[in-house]
Amino acid sequence: MSEVMQLDRPLPVGSEGKRAGGWWGLLALIVTEGALFGYLLFSYFYLASQTQQHWPPEGLPPLGIASLNTVILLASSGFVWASERCIRRRQLQWSLASMAVAILLGAGFVLIQFREWSHKSYDMTTNLYDSLYFTITGFHLLHVAVGLVILLLLLLWTALGYFDDRRYAAVTIGGVYWHFVDVVWLFVFTTLYLTPYLF
Amino acid sequence: MTDSADSSLIRVPEVGCAPRGSDAEIRLASLWETPPGWRGWLSTVDHKTIGLRYLVTAFLFLLLGGIEALIMRLQLARPDQTLLTPEQYSQLFTMHGVTMIFLYALPVLSGFSNYLWPLMLGSRDMAFPRLNALSYWLFLFAGLFLYASFPLGQAPNDGWFNYVPLTDRLYNTGPNIDVYALGMVLLGISTTVGSINFIVTLFRMRTPGMSIDRVPILVWGTLTASVANVFAIPVVSLAFFMLWLDRQFGTHFFDVVNGGKPLLWQHLFWMFGHPWVYAVVLPAMGIVSDALPTFCRRPLVGYAPVALSTMATMLLGFGVWIHHMFATGLPSLALSFFGATSMVISIPSAVAVFAWIATIWLGRPVFNTPFLFFAGFVLLFVIGGLSGVMVAAVPLDFQLNETYFVVAHLHYVLLGINVFPVVGGIYYWFPKFFGRMMSETLGKWSFWVMFIGFNAGFFPMHIAGLLGMPRRIYTYAPNMGWNTVNLITSVGAFVFAAGLLLFLVNVVVSLRRGALAAENPWAAPTLEWATPSPPPAYNFAVIPIIASRHPLWEDWVDEGYGRSSLETGYLLMEGRETLGTTPLDARPDVILKMPDDSYAPFFLGLFSSLVFAGMLLHAWDFTGLMVMASSLSLIAWLWPSKALAQRVPAIKTDKGVAHV
Numbered sequence: 001m002s003e004v005m006q007l008d009r010p011l012p013v014g015s016e017g018k019r020a021g022g023w024w025g026l027l028a029l030i031v032t033e034g035a036l037f038g039y040l041l042f043s044y045f046y047l048a049s050q051t052q053q054h055w056p057p058e059g060l061p062p063l064g065i066a067s068l069n070t071v072i073l074l075a076s077s078g079f080v081w082a083s084e085r086c087i088r089r090r091q092l093q094w095s096l097a098s099m100a101v102a103i104l105l106g107a108g109f110v111l112i113q114f115r116e117w118s119h120k121s122y123d124m125t126t127n128l129y130d131s132l133y134f135t136i137t138g139f140h141l142l143h144v145a146v147g148l149v150i151l152l153l154l155l156l157w158t159a160l161g162y163f164d165d166r167r168y169a170a171v172t173i174g175g176v177y178w179h180f181v182d183v184v185w186l187f188v189f190t191t192l193y194l195t196p197y198l199f
Numbered sequence: 200m201t202d203s204a205d206s207s208l209i210r211v212p213e214v215g216c217a218p219r220g221s222d223a224e225i226r227l228a229s230l231w232e233t234p235p236g237w238r239g240w241l242s243t244v245d246h247k248t249i250g251l252r253y254l255v256t257a258f259l260f261l262l263l264g265g266i267e268a269l270i271m272r273l274q275l276a277r278p279d280q281t282l283l284t285p286e287q288y289s290q291l292f293t294m295h296g297v298t299m300i301f302l303y304a305l306p307v308l309s310g311f312s313n314y315l316w317p318l319m320l321g322s323r324d325m326a327f328p329r330l331n332a333l334s335y336w337l338f339l340f341a342g343l344f345l346y347a348s349f350p351l352g353q354a355p356n357d358g359w360f361n362y363v364p365l366t367d368r369l370y371n372t373g374p375n376i377d378v379y380a381l382g383m384v385l386l387g388i389s390t391t392v393g394s395i396n397f398i399v400t401l402f403r404m405r406t407p408g409m410s411i412d413r414v415p416i417l418v419w420g421t422l423t424a425s426v427a428n429v430f431a432i433p434v435v436s437l438a439f440f441m442l443w444l445d446r447q448f449g450t451h452f453f454d455v456v457n458g459g460k461p462l463l464w465q466h467l468f469w470m471f472g473h474p475w476v477y478a479v480v481l482p483a484m485g486i487v488s489d490a491l492p493t494f495c496r497r498p499l500v501g502y503a504p505v506a507l508s509t510m511a512t513m514l515l516g517f518g519v520w521i522h523h524m525f526a527t528g529l530p531s532l533a534l535s536f537f538g539a540t541s542m543v544i545s546i547p548s549a550v551a552v553f554a555w556i557a558t559i560w561l562g563r564p565v566f567n568t569p570f571l572f573f574a575g576f577v578l579l580f581v582i583g584g585l586s587g588v589m590v591a592a593v594p595l596d597f598q599l600n601e602t603y604f605v606v607a608h609l610h611y612v613l614l615g616i617n618v619f620p621v622v623g624g625i626y627y628w629f630p631k632f633f634g635r636m637m638s639e640t641l642g643k644w645s646f647w648v649m650f651i652g653f654n655a656g657f658f659p660m661h662i663a664g665l666l667g668m669p670r671r672i673y674t675y676a677p678n679m680g681w682n683t684v685n686l687i688t689s690v691g692a693f694v695f696a697a698g699l700l701l702f703l704v705n706v707v708v709s710l711r712r713g714a715l716a717a718e719n720p721w722a723a724p725t726l727e728w729a730t731p732s733p734p735p736a737y738n739f740a741v742i743p744i745i746a747s748r749h750p751l752w753e754d755w756v757d758e759g760y761g762r763s764s765l766e767t768g769y770l771l772m773e774g775r776e777t778l779g780t781t782p783l784d785a786r787p788d789v790i791l792k793m794p795d796d797s798y799a800p801f802f803l804g805l806f807s808s809l810v811f812a813g814m815l816l817h818a819w820d821f822t823g824l825m826v827m828a829s830s831l832s833l834i835a836w837l838w839p840s841k842a843l844a845q846r847v848p849a850i851k852t853d854k855g856v857a858h859v
Contacts, residue, residue, distance in 0.1 A: 005407055005744070007769075010211045011790050014844020019779060019789040021326045021399060028395040028429060036433035039470075043441070043452065043463060051458045124450055128458040131450035135441070153834065162839050162846040166208055170839055 020169040023176075030180045033143070037184050040139060041191050044132050048199075056129045058122070061193050069112045070189050073144075076105035077182045080151065080175045083158075087168045092158065099155045102178075106148045113141055133192060140181075140188050147181045150174045207848045212778070212790055216767045217740035219731075224740050227772055231323070231736035233796055242796040244328035245736060249335050250314025251632065254625075256339055257307035261618075263346075264298035267291045269696060276689035278677035288673035289356040290375075294349060296359030297379070301386060302342045304479035304617050305424075309334075309393055311624055312421040312482060314632070316397070318727035319415050321406025321745065323738045323777040324793055326399040329800050329836065330392050336804030337389035344808060345382035348374060355379035358671065360472065360523075361442075363453040363464045368446040374815070377446060380439040381811045387436040388807070394425035394432075402782040406726070408745035408763070409785045412506075415725050416499065419506045420485025423513045424478035430517070431478070435471035438464060447817075462527060469520035477516040480612065481509055483620040484551060487573045490627045491555060493723040494570040495562025498749060498756060501554040508547035515544045525596045534593045541591035548584055552577060568642030569721075572623025575650050579615025583608060586661065601671075604664025610657045622649070622702055629706070630720050634732045635713030641705040649698030656691025659684040724749035724756075729765050741768035742778045745785075774842060792843040799836035803829055 012019060048055050079102035086095035117134075124134035154174045157163065163171060217223035233239040233248070243249070271291050274282045283291065313331060317324050325331050348354050356375050357366045366376045401422045405414065442464070444450040451457040453464050492499045499505060521529065521537035555577050564570060586608040590596045599605060622645075629637045663684045668675065675681055719728040728751055730738060743765045749756050750763040769778055775793040780786055806828040813822030839845040 005786060007214055007407075007744070007787070008211055009787065010209050011787055012209050013207060013790045014792040016208075016789060016844070020845075021403060021779075021791065024399040024403060025327060025330075025395055028398050032391055032395070032429040032433055035430050036437060039434040039437050039467065043437075043467070046463055046466065047452070047458075047460060050460050050463075053458050124444075125448065128451045128454075131444070131452055135444065135450070149830070153837075157839055164847045167844065167847045170837075170845060 015167065015169040017169055017172060020173070022169060022173045026173045026176060030176070033180070034184070037139070037187065040136050041187060044136060044191060047128060047132065051128060053128060055199075056133075056196055057127055058129075060196050063193055065112060065116055066189060066193050069109055069116075070185065072105050072112070073109045073182050073185055076102040076109070077179050079105065080178050083154075084168070084171050084175050087158065087163055087171055088165050090165050092161075092164070096155065096158055099151060099158065103148060103151050103155065106144060106151065106178075110141065110144055110148070113137065113144075136188055136192065140185060143181045143184065147178045150177060208844065210790070212787070213770045214768065215741065215770045217770060218766075219740075223770060223772060227737040227740060228735060230772065230775055233736065239796065241801050242798045244324070244332050244794060244796055244800070246313050246317050246325045246328065246331055247734065247736075249331050250310050250312075252335055253306050253310030253313055253338070255310075256335075256342070257303050257310055260298050260302040260342060261307070264295050264303060265696060265699070267295040267298070269692060271295065272689040272692040274673065275675075275685050277686065278675050278679070278682055280674055283673060285673045286356065287352075289358075289671075290349070290352070290354040292671055293355045293358055293379075294346075297345060297355060299613070300359060300475075300479070301383070302338075302345070304613060305390065305475075306338055307621055308421065308424070308479065308482040308617075309338075311486065311621075311628070312397060312417065315628065315727055316400055316418065316421070317404065317738055318631075318730060318734060319418060319725055320400070320404055321409060321726050321739060321743050322400070322404040323742075323771075323775070325396050326404050327396045329794055329797050330396050332797075332800035333804050334389045334393035334396065336801055337385065337392070337808070340804055340808035341382055341386035341389055344385060344811060345378065348378045353378070360468055361464075362468075363442065363445075363461045364455055366442065366446075367453065377443060377815055380443040380446075381815050383439045384436045384443075385808060385811045387432045390428055391432050394428040397421055397425040398429070403779045403788075403791075404777070405780050405785045406739075406743050406745055406768075407778065407780055407785055407787050409780075411783050411785075412503070413745060413748045415485070416488035416502070416505055416509070417482060417485035419509050420482040420488075423509050424481050427474040427478050427513050427516070431471045431474040434467050435475075438467035438471070443814075462524075465524050465527065466520070469523045470517075472523065473520045474513065474516050476612070477513050480616040481513065483617045483624075484509070486620045486624040486627075487555065487576055488551070489725060490569060490624065490723075491573045492558055492562070493627075493721050494565045494567065494573070495558050496565070497558065497562040498724070498752070499554060500557040500561060501550070502748065504550050505554045508550040511547040512544060515540055515547070519544060522591055522596070525593050526600045531593075538591055538593045538596075542588060545584060545588050548580075552581060552584075568637070568639055568646060569623045569627040571643065571646040571650075572619050572626065575646065576615060576619040576623065579611055579619060579653070583611030583615045586611060599664055601669055602664035603660045603668045603670055606670050607657050607660035607664060610660070614653060614657070619649075622699075625702075625706070627721070628727075629709065629713075630716030631727060631730075631732050631734070633710060633713075634716050635709055636716050636720060637709040637713055638705050641701060641708070645698050645701035645705060647698075648701055649695055652691050652694030652696070652698050654691070656688050656695050659687045659691070663688070719751060722751075724752040726750055739768075741766070741770055743768045794840075794843060797836070799832050803832040803836065806832055 015022060079098045083095045083098035083102065086098060122130045124131050151174065154171055157170060215223070217227065233243040233245055270283070271288065274280050274288060313325070353373050353375050355378060357371060361376065361379060364370060401418060441452045445453050451459045453459045453461055455461060488499055488505055519537055519541045521533055522541045525534055559574065590599055590605060590608060626637055626642055663681055666680055668681045716732045718731055726743065729743070743763060746760045746763045747753055747758040750765065753762050771777060771790060775795065777791050777793055778787055779789040779791045781788050806825050809825040810822055810829060813819070813825055841848065
């Protein structure tokens with residue numbers, strides 16, 4: 001710090017991109033939420049390793065629909081990313097369209113997940129595995145629901161003309177939350193659907 | 200693009216000075232002051248008000264937990280007492296632990312940090328002022344929630360670490376444990392948002408020139424505690440939530456009959472619990488590291504080692520949780536590993552202790568009240584640390600586990616490292632908080648009575664433990680050989696309480712009649728003492744520019760980087776504004792727009808607490824309604840605002856039409 005600090009440089013004012021407090025706050029939120037899912041999966045592996053029950057009790061989980069759902073969720077992340085890009089390039093119409101597609105895909109994920117639930121012959125009280133399965137996927141679904149509300153708000157705010165290429169921090173921040181929810185699903189999917197095939 | 204649109208999005212911040220009474224200063228005051236009356240009371244986001252609220256509320260909980268302790272000490276003073284029934288005793292020791300550990304120990308430190316951080320860092324507020332208000336309201340409501348069932352005789356009653364299967368519904372049928380479980384999840388939200396606020400504040404809100412190696416140690420302590428909380432709170436919230444599901448919805452996480460594992464609870468609880476122990480002591484150690492040098496008239500010896508050992512303690516603190524579970528039959532390899540880490544952790548603690556001793560040794564100590572509390576703390580820390588090393592040894596722990604020896608250890612640590620620095624810290628910063636000095640005579644009396652009472656009360660507990668007295672028994676037979684130690688402990692507890700009472704009397708008397716305090720009555724080195732006592736709503740009339748670790752000692756401690764500029768700096772007064780700087784070097788990065796006072800935090804706190812009340816009572820319609828209300832409060836809060844420059848300015852240059 002020996003060089004002199006320049007004090008008369010122009011500085012951006014307010015919530016500008018990744019300088020916004022909200023961006024930093026959201027990163028911290030992602031860390032703590034990530035830890036939450038980490039502990040959920042820890043509980044799963046701990047109980048799976050300690051139990052004498054056949055695991056999973058109903059046999060290996062079918063992969064088809066869950067894999068499709070994974071692709072749908074990842075695609076929605078792509079559209080959220082594109083929506084932000086379009087705002088930066090001043091293509092508001094495309095941004096709105098892209099966000100709308102992302103929301104539809106996210107809603108599709110929720111519907112398919114509900115279908116997956118309703119096709120189970122058991123609920124969360126049947127046995128230990130089902131308690132874990134429904135709690136973990138339930139926590140994730142809750143995060144998807146919150147994420148969808150955020151995306152809907154971003155769509156509304158963009159449509160109201162709140163954002164352009166100079167100010168769109170909310171889209172960046174809301175978008176990274178959605179990406180986080182999607183990345184968490186990859187861990188949940190791997191744990192619940194793929195690892196039973198390994199052990 | 201027109202110029203008018205541009206200047207609201209980017210501008211060169213004006214540098215100048217704003218002495219008291221100047222037009223600029225008056226404008227700043229009008230921008231930052233909260234209106235009086237209940238509206239201002241509910242809506243304020245001033246970190247100083249919130250900090251004091253934290254301190255006062257935490258002290259009320261300290262008194263509550265203290266009264267619970269005194270009642271228990273009456274019961275245990277002599278053998279075969281019948282003052283309390285076993286069930287009452289169980290609820291008292293549980294609520295005593297819950298209150299002291301969760302509702303006093305961390306919140307009181309959050310109070311200090313909320314009040315002091317922006318002043319120490321040269322900012323006008325925390326990074327998220329409204330989040331700060333939310334964190335307080337949630338803390339208050341969670342405290343009330345946890346105490347709601349106490350008057351009905353249905354308080355949590357299975358100890359603060361709440362082991363299953365005793366807490367399963369099979370063995371504990373009342374609402375006691377559900378209150379505890381849901382209250383802890385609610386309190387966890389408060390702690391989490393508070394911690395996130397501290398972390399972002401540290402990285403973004405330091406005044407220009409306050410590079411990362413110039414922040415006060417209290418800031419390091421609270422930062423470390425906050426990072427730990429961000430990682431540790433989710434696990435206890437999850438554990439309590441899973442327990443609640445087990446109890447209310449018949450899941451099987453901890454249900455032995457159906458393959459659930461009680462040890463999972465212990466793992467989850469202590470993965471949180473041990474980092475938490477450090478979270479409630481590291482900021483308090485920071486208080487001492489910052490305030491002790493003031494009374495030794497020299498900078499802290501070993502700033503960098505102390506800062507690093509603070510973080511090392513926490514890092515190791517995540518790898519020692521199994522030392523709470525030595526007696527559960529885990530494989531001996533695991534026990535050896537966690538026993539070893541638990542002993543290693545004494546190294547960074549020793550670094551700090553030797554730094555304090557060296558500071559006293561090499562300085563010219565002024566023996567006034569705060570110094571006595573800080574020096575007393577060093578002694579108690581050493582005693583508590585040594586008994587900690589003893590129980591970290593696996594074979595000795597087998598003998599001492601669940602005895603009064605552990606109770607003695609944890610009280611030496613928690614009172615020694617938390618309560619003594621906190622009371623000393625109040626003596627130290629009281630003039631800054633209220634503009635008046637506390638009485639020195641009464642202060643010294645309060646220290647000696649507290650110090651003697653504390654040692655008389657808690658040292659004999661070591662002996663009771665060695666004599667085999669288990670913790671949490673509501674009475675004992677007269678022929679066990681525990682009569683004398685218990686009587687001495689009870690007397691000591693009351694003496695300690697009298698000392699604390701003297702301190703409170705001192706607070707009340709000094710608030711009215713204390714001598715008026717100048718800006719810097721202790722001739723202290725850090726930035727908070729550059730503001731008037733008490734500080735104005737805007738903290739700093741100009742954002743200062745810092746050139747050293749001790750901006751107010753530059754006349755005689757030359758660090759070779761020139762002088763800090765405290766009178767001249769950034770004015771930043773087009774609305775509530777402060778400066779955001781880069782995370783490590785603290786170079787000017789952005790002009791931050793700060794929010795006005797807002798009701799949103801209060802309502803979000805209230806509605807989300809009611810969500811938990813609804814869950815407790817299984818009132819699902821009500822719960823749903825409150826979820827909606829919370830969501831609406833949050834959406835109103837987050838709605839992009841032009842004043843905060845979250846939206847584009849009113850003039851849309853591409854169309855040439857003004858939008859509102």
